[in-house]
Amino acid sequence: MDFKVIKEDAGSEARLGRLETAHGTVDTPVFMDVGTLGSVKALEPRDLVELGTQVVLGNTYHLLLRPGPEVIAAAGGLHRFMRWDGPILTDSGGFQVFSLARMRKFTEEGCRFNSHLDGHEFFLGPKESMAMQRTLGSDIAMVFDECLPYPCDRARAEASVARTVRWAERCRGEPRADGQQVFGIVQGGVYGDIRRRCAEELVKIGFDGYAVGGVSVGEPEEEMYRAVEASVPFLPKDRPRYVMGLGVMRQMAECVARGVDMFDCVIPTRIARHGTAITRRGNIAIKAAKYAFDQGPVEEGCECYCCRNFSRSYVRHLLACGEILGLRLLTIHNVLALNRFMADMRAAIAAGTFGEFRRALPPASANQLFETR
Amino acid sequence: MDFKVIKEDAGSEARLGRLETAHGTVDTPVFMDVGTLGSVKALEPRDLVELGTQVVLGNTYHLLLRPGPEVIAAAGGLHRFMRWDGPILTDSGGFQVFSLARMRKFTEEGCRFNSHLDGHEFFLGPKESMAMQRTLGSDIAMVFDECLPYPCDRARAEASVARTVRWAERCRGEPRADGQQVFGIVQGGVYGDIRRRCAEELVKIGFDGYAVGGVSVGEPEEEMYRAVEASVPFLPKDRPRYVMGLGVMRQMAECVARGVDMFDCVIPTRIARHGTAITRRGNIAIKAAKYAFDQGPVEEGCECYCCRNFSRSYVRHLLACGEILGLRLLTIHNVLALNRFMADMRAAIAAGTFGEFRRALPPASANQLFETR
Numbered sequence: 001m002d003f004k005v006i007k008e009d010a011g012s013e014a015r016l017g018r019l020e021t022a023h024g025t026v027d028t029p030v031f032m033d034v035g036t037l038g039s040v041k042a043l044e045p046r047d048l049v050e051l052g053t054q055v056v057l058g059n060t061y062h063l064l065l066r067p068g069p070e071v072i073a074a075a076g077g078l079h080r081f082m083r084w085d086g087p088i089l090t091d092s093g094g095f096q097v098f099s100l101a102r103m104r105k106f107t108e109e110g111c112r113f114n115s116h117l118d119g120h121e122f123f124l125g126p127k128e129s130m131a132m133q134r135t136l137g138s139d140i141a142m143v144f145d146e147c148l149p150y151p152c153d154r155a156r157a158e159a160s161v162a163r164t165v166r167w168a169e170r171c172r173g174e175p176r177a178d179g180q181q182v183f184g185i186v187q188g189g190v191y192g193d194i195r196r197r198c199a200e201e202l203v204k205i206g207f208d209g210y211a212v213g214g215v216s217v218g219e220p221e222e223e224m225y226r227a228v229e230a231s232v233p234f235l236p237k238d239r240p241r242y243v244m245g246l247g248v249m250r251q252m253a254e255c256v257a258r259g260v261d262m263f264d265c266v267i268p269t270r271i272a273r274h275g276t277a278i279t280r281r282g283n284i285a286i287k288a289a290k291y292a293f294d295q296g297p298v299e300e301g302c303e304c305y306c307c308r309n310f311s312r313s314y315v316r317h318l319l320a321c322g323e324i325l326g327l328r329l330l331t332i333h334n335v336l337a338l339n340r341f342m343a344d345m346r347a348a349i350a351a352g353t354f355g356e357f358r359r360a361l362p363p364a365s366a367n368q369l370f371e372t373r
Numbered sequence: 374m375d376f377k378v379i380k381e382d383a384g385s386e387a388r389l390g391r392l393e394t395a396h397g398t399v400d401t402p403v404f405m406d407v408g409t410l411g412s413v414k415a416l417e418p419r420d421l422v423e424l425g426t427q428v429v430l431g432n433t434y435h436l437l438l439r440p441g442p443e444v445i446a447a448a449g450g451l452h453r454f455m456r457w458d459g460p461i462l463t464d465s466g467g468f469q470v471f472s473l474a475r476m477r478k479f480t481e482e483g484c485r486f487n488s489h490l491d492g493h494e495f496f497l498g499p500k501e502s503m504a505m506q507r508t509l510g511s512d513i514a515m516v517f518d519e520c521l522p523y524p525c526d527r528a529r530a531e532a533s534v535a536r537t538v539r540w541a542e543r544c545r546g547e548p549r550a551d552g553q554q555v556f557g558i559v560q561g562g563v564y565g566d567i568r569r570r571c572a573e574e575l576v577k578i579g580f581d582g583y584a585v586g587g588v589s590v591g592e593p594e595e596e597m598y599r600a601v602e603a604s605v606p607f608l609p610k611d612r613p614r615y616v617m618g619l620g621v622m623r624q625m626a627e628c629v630a631r632g633v634d635m636f637d638c639v640i641p642t643r644i645a646r647h648g649t650a651i652t653r654r655g656n657i658a659i660k661a662a663k664y665a666f667d668q669g670p671v672e673e674g675c676e677c678y679c680c681r682n683f684s685r686s687y688v689r690h691l692l693a694c695g696e697i698l699g700l701r702l703l704t705i706h707n708v709l710a711l712n713r714f715m716a717d718m719r720a721a722i723a724a725g726t727f728g729e730f731r732r733a734l735p736p737a738s739a740n741q742l743f744e745t746r
Contacts, residue, residue: 039691039698044678067665067690074666075686083682292440293447305417309456313448317411317440324415324697 002181002208003240011355013232013259016346019209019240021087021139022179023079026054028240028261029345031247031338032089034269036062038072038082041269042324042331045084051304051332052339055087057264060132061096064122065115069135077137077177089264090138092129092171094185095213095244098147108163110144126167130174130182138180142211143171145185150219157189165201172205181208183242189214190223192230199234209240212260216245221364225254232259249280249341250364256345257358268334271369273327275319278337282366286330291316304336305329375554375581376613384728386605386632389719392582392613394460394512395552396452401613401634402718404620404711405430405462407642410439411455414642415697415704418457424677424705425712428460430637433505434469437495438488442508450510450550462637463511465502465544467558468586468617471520481536483517499540503547503555511553515584516544518558523592530562538574545578554581556615562587563596565603572607582613585633589618594737598627605632622653622714623737629718630731641707644742646700648692651710655739659703664689671702677709678702 007016017028032055033040033048040048040056048056058078063069075081078088097104101113101122110125124132129144145164148157164187171182184202188195195212202210212231215224228243235241240261246252247265255263268278275287279299286298297307298315306315306329318326348357375393382388390401405428406413406421413421413429421429431451436442448454451461470477474486474495483498497505502517518537521530537560544555557575561568568585575583585604588597601616608614613634619625620638628636641651648660652672659671670680671688679688679702691699721730 037691037694037696038687039696042697042701044698044701045682046678066694067686071665071686071690075668075684081684081687081690083687292444295448305419309418311448311454313440313444314411314454314456317444317454321410321439323410323412324701325412325417328415328417328697328701 003238005238007350009257009349009354010352012257012358014256014349014354015259015261016349017240017261019261021181023085023087023139026087027346029252029256029342030054030262031252031342032057032262032264033335034059034264034266035082035084036266037066038063038078040335041273042328043269043335045082047332048084048086048335051336052343053086053335055089056084058088058090058136058138059093059096060090060129060136061093061100061124063136064093064124064132065117065120069132073135077135079137087140088136088138089140090133090136090142091244092133092142092144092185093124094129094145095147097124098149106146108166126170127174130171130176134175134177134180137177140181140183140209141176142183143168143185143207145187145213147217148187148189148214150189150217152189154191154194157191157194161187161194161198165198168202168207169205172207183207183209183211185211185213185244186231186235187214188227188230190219190227192226195227195230196234199231203234203236207239209242210235211242211244213244215243221251224251225258228255228258228260247338248364248367249278249338250361250367252342253345253358253361257354268338269331272330272334275326275330276369277330278334278367280337280341282362283369285369286312286316287319288316298330298333299337302333302336304333306333376611378611380723382630382722382727383725385630385731387629387722387727388632388634389722390613390634392634394554396458396460396512399427399460400719402625402629402715403427403635404625404715405635405637406708407432407637407639408455408457409435409639411436411451413708414646415701416642416708418455420705421457421459421708424709425716426459426708428462429457431461431463431509431511432466432469433463433502433509434466434473434497436509437466437497437505438490438493442505446508450508452510460513461509461511462513463506463509463515464617465506465515465517465558466497467502467518468520470497471522479519481539499543500547503544503549507548507550507553510550513554513556513582514549515556516541516558516580518560518586520590521560521562521587523562523590525562527564530564530567534560534567534571538571541575541580542578545580556580556582556584558584558586558617559604559608560587561600561603563592563600565599568600568603569607572604576607576609580612582615583608584615584617586617588616594624597624598631601628601631601633620711621737621740622651622711623734623740625715626718626731626734630727641711642704645703645707648699648703649742650703651707651740653710653714655735656742658742659685659689660692661689671706672710675706675709677706679706
């Protein structure tokens, strides 16, 4: 088996795991950094190694548009193109078709759409998405799914999930890259019974892992937890579970407590570019005037290159001037902040102190300053 | 003496030198990287060390506007603010007042102007510039000068240079930071006799080093060499000579052959952000379609992090998408390209092969693609 549960928490569904991929082992729970266009924004592969990033996520939709499959095939796949030798997970493009593409026309075969960049026409369906992910050569490919808006009525949710399941089955039968795992995605919006049925049908098809999709799309926090609770218990315990698009510390811990192993989000890199630092006590808008003369580090006790060397005063100045170094330093800090958070959470599960760890965290709202998916 | 000529070239005025500063020794001829606002754009201090940068240049005008002297004083000077422990040279603001500031009003005391950013009013003269450079704590401060436009009539040049010399004398008498050297600046536009007189008067005042200013402001290349030839022979041989604002390989070699030791320019970092790579055979616009599938490095044989790891195809993709990593990788390459060029030039002077080295270089035009000061 390529996934092993090392230890289960006594007071919750949290578990410590180890996921083997064609490009190395991943300790779970894990946060994965988003490398939309073949780079985790502002960072080099050597930075990711230094920061302890375990998995990079590539976006099928974005890479399909630019540079296109031919360029990545010529390099021998995404690992060699971007020079990241660790594990890569690729999404299927389903979420971006839903959230970015224009003039969408859905059929049973997939979705015809116009690029959000230049209107150029593309087609993505289960077959095309899997072919692109095979070209990318990711270690974990995601099935092509239909993402539901929030709110969404029950009839639409039912029809959409039925299609998502049919598409998942098709994806399962498509050729894969060497050693590539494929994960199914549970949809169903806020309807618990639809999510449960979706989970059960995906399990019947059989995947290497399972994701909970269509959360963090605008619904209240409690609805998000309910969607996770309606999905995860019906997924096999011996397979990794992944909540897509989540990167707030408290919310990840709550999902871990519900049996989730994997997360990804653009939060740490995107909010860095807007001048927001993630800290264990809550986010900080470092451009605030009160930091103009502050000689302390962005986060006290943090071991990242930014905090070891530079003052809030300096980082604030760089960001206020639009200097690239400012957003790079804050990106370094934010990526380490989440990687360190996950490492601490794993250590807590290992030590049997996950309950205390979880209770000590600030509410999600403290880390939702400038949150964006 | 803080400057020592180690070896003189037999066939030209080129010389190998060593300049001692309060923050370390500089091997000359040297190219200095511009860190306008307290960061060499897109690079960290650890990058500069890895790339072999010897001196960082700080801009008095820009740092006066943002973050202002109080913030830098609170950090204990520019070295500590930006965490660069090597030598720093600061310009005086004279050139930026001339090229950037709005609503300038010159008097014998200096220049009242409005910030190019928000119209806020500032005053810079010899006294104010030296006070700001003292706050910055640079190892080398430049005198506050008046920069002439090109073209400029003779009468205006004469009056301006007379004022530049009076200002230089005032700067010479202002208090300095600990161990801070002060360099004079030869002006005079294209008028050889005015430049000579300016040089002679500055030498009478006596400075730690001398710069040739007001070149590379739009005049033809031959005029620039004539301006250098009209200035350098009248400067003491035992003092460093610095041509301001020059960063084209062939032009630097030609100036070295005329006895110049120091250079600075925004070229390597600025053109990197526009997608231009500096190579020994000429500049390359890496975004060109012909590089879309090119698996070779930006420059064959280059040892920089970018060339050791990434393909032209990848770097082109990043730049085409506006990814920060693309301009950072190209900045790393360009800074190393010029540092390596200077190291090779120093080695050629040491080996007595500077003449061959100089003749083998492509014309300046090959490296002027997207040139900007």
